[in-house]
Amino acid sequence: MDVTATSPYVTQASATKSRVRQTDLRSRGEPFVWVLGGTLVFGIVMIVGFLVLVAWNGIATFIPEPIAVVTTTNGTVIAGEPSRTDVFKPDDNTLGALSPDVRAAISQNGGLAGRTLYRVGNFDLYGEDFRWVTDFDVKTVSYPKDMVYVERLEWGPFIGAVKAITIENQVIDGLKLDDAQFVKAHDEARARWARIHEIERNEIGAVNAKVDRARLSVRKAELDSGRDSPAYEHAEAQFEQVSADSHSAYDRLTAEVQELRAINDRSSVTFVDIGGREKAVPLASIVRAYAANDLGPLEKVGVYLSRWGEFLADEPREANTEGGVFPAIFGTLAMTLLMVVAVAPFGVITALYLREYAKQGRLVSFVRISVNNLAGVPSIVYGVFGLGFFAYVLGGSIDRLFYSENLPNPTFGTGGLLWAALTLALLTVPVVIVATEEALAAVPRSMREGSLACGASKWQTIRNIVLPRALPGVMTGIILAMARGAGEVAPLMLVGVVKLAPNLPVDGIFPYVHLERSFMHLGFHIFDVGFQSRNSEAGKPMVFVTTVLLITLVAVMNAVAIVVRNRLKRRFVGSQF
Amino acid sequence: MNVAVAPMPQFDETVCHLKRGKQGDVLNIKDLSLWYGGVAQALFDVNMTIEQGMVTALIGPSGCGKSTLLRCINRMNDLVDGIRIEGAIVLHGDDIYDRSADVIALRKRMGMVFQKPNPFPMSIFENVVYPLRVDGVRDKTLLQETCERALKGSALWNEVKDRLDQSALGMSGGQQQRLCIARAIAADPEVLLMDEPCSALDPIATAKVEELIDELSGHYTIVIVTHNMQQAARVSDNTAFMYLGRLIEYGDTEVIFQTPKAQRTQDYVTGRFG
Numbered sequence: 001m002d003v004t005a006t007s008p009y010v011t012q013a014s015a016t017k018s019r020v021r022q023t024d025l026r027s028r029g030e031p032f033v034w035v036l037g038g039t040l041v042f043g044i045v046m047i048v049g050f051l052v053l054v055a056w057n058g059i060a061t062f063i064p065e066p067i068a069v070v071t072t073t074n075g076t077v078i079a080g081e082p083s084r085t086d087v088f089k090p091d092d093n094t095l096g097a098l099s100p101d102v103r104a105a106i107s108q109n110g111g112l113a114g115r116t117l118y119r120v121g122n123f124d125l126y127g128e129d130f131r132w133v134t135d136f137d138v139k140t141v142s143y144p145k146d147m148v149y150v151e152r153l154e155w156g157p158f159i160g161a162v163k164a165i166t167i168e169n170q171v172i173d174g175l176k177l178d179d180a181q182f183v184k185a186h187d188e189a190r191a192r193w194a195r196i197h198e199i200e201r202n203e204i205g206a207v208n209a210k211v212d213r214a215r216l217s218v219r220k221a222e223l224d225s226g227r228d229s230p231a232y233e234h235a236e237a238q239f240e241q242v243s244a245d246s247h248s249a250y251d252r253l254t255a256e257v258q259e260l261r262a263i264n265d266r267s268s269v270t271f272v273d274i275g276g277r278e279k280a281v282p283l284a285s286i287v288r289a290y291a292a293n294d295l296g297p298l299e300k301v302g303v304y305l306s307r308w309g310e311f312l313a314d315e316p317r318e319a320n321t322e323g324g325v326f327p328a329i330f331g332t333l334a335m336t337l338l339m340v341v342a343v344a345p346f347g348v349i350t351a352l353y354l355r356e357y358a359k360q361g362r363l364v365s366f367v368r369i370s371v372n373n374l375a376g377v378p379s380i381v382y383g384v385f386g387l388g389f390f391a392y393v394l395g396g397s398i399d400r401l402f403y404s405e406n407l408p409n410p411t412f413g414t415g416g417l418l419w420a421a422l423t424l425a426l427l428t429v430p431v432v433i434v435a436t437e438e439a440l441a442a443v444p445r446s447m448r449e450g451s452l453a454c455g456a457s458k459w460q461t462i463r464n465i466v467l468p469r470a471l472p473g474v475m476t477g478i479i480l481a482m483a484r485g486a487g488e489v490a491p492l493m494l495v496g497v498v499k500l501a502p503n504l505p506v507d508g509i510f511p512y513v514h515l516e517r518s519f520m521h522l523g524f525h526i527f528d529v530g531f532q533s534r535n536s537e538a539g540k541p542m543v544f545v546t547t548v549l550l551i552t553l554v555a556v557m558n559a560v561a562i563v564v565r566n567r568l569k570r571r572f573v574g575s576q577f
Numbered sequence: 578m579n580v581a582v583a584p585m586p587q588f589d590e591t592v593c594h595l596k597r598g599k600q601g602d603v604l605n606i607k608d609l610s611l612w613y614g615g616v617a618q619a620l621f622d623v624n625m626t627i628e629q630g631m632v633t634a635l636i637g638p639s640g641c642g643k644s645t646l647l648r649c650i651n652r653m654n655d656l657v658d659g660i661r662i663e664g665a666i667v668l669h670g671d672d673i674y675d676r677s678a679d680v681i682a683l684r685k686r687m688g689m690v691f692q693k694p695n696p697f698p699m700s701i702f703e704n705v706v707y708p709l710r711v712d713g714v715r716d717k718t719l720l721q722e723t724c725e726r727a728l729k730g731s732a733l734w735n736e737v738k739d740r741l742d743q744s745a746l747g748m749s750g751g752q753q754q755r756l757c758i759a760r761a762i763a764a765d766p767e768v769l770l771m772d773e774p775c776s777a778l779d780p781i782a783t784a785k786v787e788e789l790i791d792e793l794s795g796h797y798t799i800v801i802v803t804h805n806m807q808q809a810a811r812v813s814d815n816t817a818f819m820y821l822g823r824l825i826e827y828g829d830t831e832v833i834f835q836t837p838k839a840q841r842t843q844d845y846v847t848g849r850f851g
Contacts, residue, residue, distance in 0.1 A: 464697070
């Protein structure tokens with residue numbers, strides 16, 4: 001189209017012609033605005049939908065469900081929590097065995113029949129946790145008040161009725177689960193169990209650690225000065241002393257454990273399942289037991305909150321599908337904070353040099369492009385690098401230099417908290433560098449000149465004026481890095497995250513902080529619970545709960561950082577003239 | 578606006594009728610030429626002396642090089658990439674463009690006030706004593722005395738003496754500019770450079786800053802760049818008129834504004850162009 005030919009400005013004559021200037025829809029850009037707005041709305045709906053889905057599934061997981069007792073047409077009776085329902089297409093054999101009116105109903109429904117998945121528990125008796133019941137098989141459904149849902153330390157939940165309660169070897173008639181006497185006995189048994197756990201985990205662990213240290217110092221003396229040296233003899237004498245001491249400590253602790261166990265063995269609850277089979281469960285192995293169909297609203301809330309409490313504060317059990325995720329929360333937090341500690345100075349210093357000191361030329365542009373491209377490298381590659389460089393090369397050297405007595409067992413020469421944090425720091429450092437560079441570039445020239453004109457050196461200017469002023473921007477970079485780092489799983493699997501690591505990286509055993517230990521991480525926990533456990537159906541709800549927790553954790557960390565950033569902003573940026 | 582200077586004008590020697598001060602000169606600018614990016618020449622062989630204890634105004638149309646000249650004096654132009662300077666500026670006998678000259682030590686001997694107020698994101702007190710802080714002064718009494726003297730010197734003391742620990746960013750524009758003047762005089766500079774200090778201020782704040790310049794003259798040697806000819810006439814003893822990177826006329830302010838010797842100065846001050 002030749003625009004100039006029709007333009008009114010081409011000749012004097014046509015310029016004087018009056019012309020109605022019209023703006024059509026396209027030139028006003030309205031459709032474009034609709035596209036923009038629509039895209040934004042779409043994005044928001046997706047995000048909100050995702051959050052609602054995850055939050056709803058996560059929050060509902062711990063609500064105690066009623067136990068249904070289902071009698072089927074062929075006479076079997078099952079008891080369980082309805083877990084979910086769906087529809088399926090029964091095959092011809094199944095259909096052939098059905099009565100004509102049921103068949104008619106199914107064919108009317110497009111050949112589809114409904115079914116319900118019940119969590120029947122009692123894995124030790126049935127060998128399965130869940131059972132499908134097709135709707136046309138159901139004869140009656142009832143909710144008897146004596147049905148009890150028992151969470152225990154082993155074998156998953158038990159669903160059945162209370163037959164007898166034995167306390168201190170005495171069967172007590174008429175005792176119920178919510179009687180004060182039972183609650184007291186149960187609490188005491190649980191406290192004894194916790195004490196046994198504490199002894200076995202920490203106190204015996206401490207004794208072992210002491211012996212181990214003594215053993216290692218013997219080995220170290222042997223490596224350093226040979227077998228005939230006085231240092232070796234001294235170390236060995238000390239080792240003898242320590243092992244003798246620890247033997248008595250060990251005996252004392254095991255005696256205490258045995259005594260507590262004996263007391264606990266005297267109390268148990270005998271349950272009977274819906275088929276009449278009995279099962280005695282030691283009182284101490286009962287985490288929680290409640291009559292699912294006889295709960296008042298307050299009791300329901302109580303069970304719900306107590307499950308959340310256990311989830312947040314306890315260790316996992318039953319291959320992570322039950323119990324809590326405290327080690328994973330701790331591991332995630334510790335790793336993220338350690339990562340920030342590593343990435344912040346590294347990124348800021350790099351950006352400072354690139355922006356303020358390096359001569360802006362081709363080399364710096366190349367470095368800058370490379371840094372930006374680092375952000376696009378698949379994260380698993382960082383995991384491989386972290387394993388190869390940090391764990392094997394760096395950790396291996398540290399082991400040879402400082403922990404040679406422990407070889408061939410690696411100390412730092414394998415995945416661990418420190419290496420994971422450093423790997424993630426490497427992964428997120430481009431984000432910090434880019435954000436810091438931008439923040440530095442945004443510091444007004446007048447500020448730098450003002451400081452330089454006062455006779456400040458470049459470094460003084462940077463330290464006193466530029467850095468404080470750029471700090472909020474740097475914080476933005478750190479926040480982004482944190483958000484990325486906390487959610488990253490793939491590289492962590494190579495450099496130190498494990499399925500189960502009940503020993504936290506911080507504990508009461510010298511040297512108290514164990515950066516070389518492998519750790520648990522919420523992101524990996526989600527993957528593990530959902531897809532790697534024996535009982536993936538039982539793990540499914542935990543996937544959502546853990547996701548809710550991970551999102552909350554990241555959100556809280558970011559919120560804290562954002563509050564800090566805004567305070568810095570108010571202080572250092574203020575209203576510019 | 579009609580600027581009827583179509584052919585490249587011929588330049589004569591600078592017309593000079595300097596009003597001499599009693600204490601001699603502070604700065605000697607000798608044959609100063611400056612190129613941006615190696616090609617665009619911004620200053621052509623500028624020669625001038627700045628008299629001790631007097632106010633020297635630099636005037637001229639936009640782009641005439643007056644700010645560039647001012648920023649040469651404390652080597653602020655060093656921050657610009659690809660700049661080339663020839664000639665010399667001598668401050669009390671020291672050539673500031675000497676290879677061995679210490680730029681930081683040099684800048685400590687001068688104060689500078691910029692076009693826009695640029696208080697630092699710190700308290701008022703810390704802003705004023707910043708030049709001492711960068712010198713490593715820790716003596717509390719000295720800092721407090723300096724702060725009070727500088728703020729009194731910039732006629733700000735009475736307004737801010739009760740809130741010295743508050744952020745300087747909360748002050749009004751005029752106060753911020755006077756704070757910047759206080760900061761510039763806190764370290765007792767030999768020369769005070771002002772780069773259009775009133776261009777971002779309202780008339781009342783401008784009047785206050787001009788009053789302040791009047792009070793400071795005598796104590797301090799002031800070089801002020803201004804767009805505003807009335808301001809130059811009001812505050813300065815000597816005025817330099819620059820045009821297209823050349824110093825056209827330099828001398829007594831009264832002469833420049835009432836009986837300018839050069840034709841171009843006359844055209845400019847009478848409003849024929851610029």
